Amino acid sequence: MRELQKLQNDFQNYLLDKSNAIMTAVVDIEPVPANIRLNVYRDGYYLRLLEALEQDYEVLRALMGAEEFDVIARDYIHTHPSHFRSIRWYGKDLSFFLKEKTNQLCLSEMAQFEWLLTEAFDAAESDILTVEDMAAIPPKKWPVMRFILHPSLRQLNLQTNAVAIWQSFKENGILLTPEETQISVPWIIWRKELDILFCSLDPAENDMLQTLSAGMPFKKLCEGLGKWFDEEKVAMQAALFLKRLMLDHLIVGVKYK
């Protein structure tokens, strides 16, 4: 297999712009010389990855402008040869890359937001816990009840108006000016049936969601709320929040350990 291995090694290195060794292994006949033939593959490699990035990061590309996006994409492609079996995952690290490469926070936040939308799109399915299911749980079990959240749920904190930019571009094709916010705002993204939804959370809601995500019981959820509400309102607030999550198909089950 040594000859085949060497050939594949050399060929791949040509695509990755690392070596021209493969040239001597390729038939070179007019009217199409070997390098032109090889470049069909090399250009194809770059264009396919670029297209994948363009599809996943439509609003980021609009925000950066096609030219600058192309420069960043070329750099990303050069430094991130794909080890994914499906090209669907190729753009996974673009937001981290942007964080390193630019000082415009809005760009990496936009990339993070757009990527998490794609993750919610084809995340795992799950049965959901309904308000009726919940009502059937005996009250004495409530304090120790823990919640399992929908597998499509993604959480992120944003310090820019990236989501507003995204929405305005998607709805009206209008690009808002990037702005940094005073504080970092927690957001969630998830899939309800086939729709991808997202919303921001207020600090109390975010606290509750963090408690739930950490697998803490209902008891802890109420304790945490003491920080935000009067004691007699705590159980009601917790129940309301849970109901909202259930109606949004965000809770898929409960467990007691």
Added chain:
Amino acid sequence: MKQRPYLGFGLGLRPDHYETILEEHPPLDWFEILTENYLVPGGKPLYFLDRIRENYPLVMHGVSLSIGSCDPLDKAYLQDVKNLISRVEPAWVSDHLCWTGIHDLNMHDLLPLPYTMEAVNHIVSRIQEVQDYFGRQILIENVSSYLTYLNAEMEEWEFLAEIAKRADCLILLDVNNIYVSSYNHMFDPRDYLNGIPKDRVQQIHLAGHSNQGHYIIDTHDAPVIQPVWDLYALTLEHFGPISTMIERDDNIPALSELLKEVEQARQIAKEVLEVPTVA
């Protein structure tokens, strides 16, 4: 010769058409799905896959098997494909006679193999391993190529035929790819057809491409051109009825446009074979 399963005339399933297919239930005999599109945990792709499967036979077509690579076979990938096979219960499963990367990288392309005995031996044993793992025969498809290697010991069709016979696998014959490669490498496509074992061809792909003048790139972004239709007619004359489908991956038109091409294939088959096509 043993009877090969016959599905009739189909189309490559693309997300653009999911809703139309469910609403209009177009007169197609079957669909081919791109395996990798459904190797995801959940969401829309699998939702539509299950709905469409209720109404149509499906076949699975992969792009990541990398049967010719010198890397070990990707066992996790094979397991995922096997799980999808259980879900879809496809009429058959195919991938390409190519390699897609080495050293754990994926070039996301169907890269050309050298037509050598070394490669034949390597690929035969890997196809056997895959077939054992799936518990069924697979189909391998001829790809378009833009170059050949100096160390070639045989013609492409001899390479394909030898592998199919020795691995005891089936063939997905892409008529457009034969046309493209015959143009790029200046061979007679009839020699290709004559070199393929008749009893192994189970499916045909038809597609469009883009002509760059001195060479053709297999882009699947345009309608099938007349010379490819002519070659399709020759193929059916040579092999008899074979399940046929239109492949379109880019520049995807309304479903009705593609149905016209499927209908054209049906007509050609009718004329060439002079027997009724699938009811």
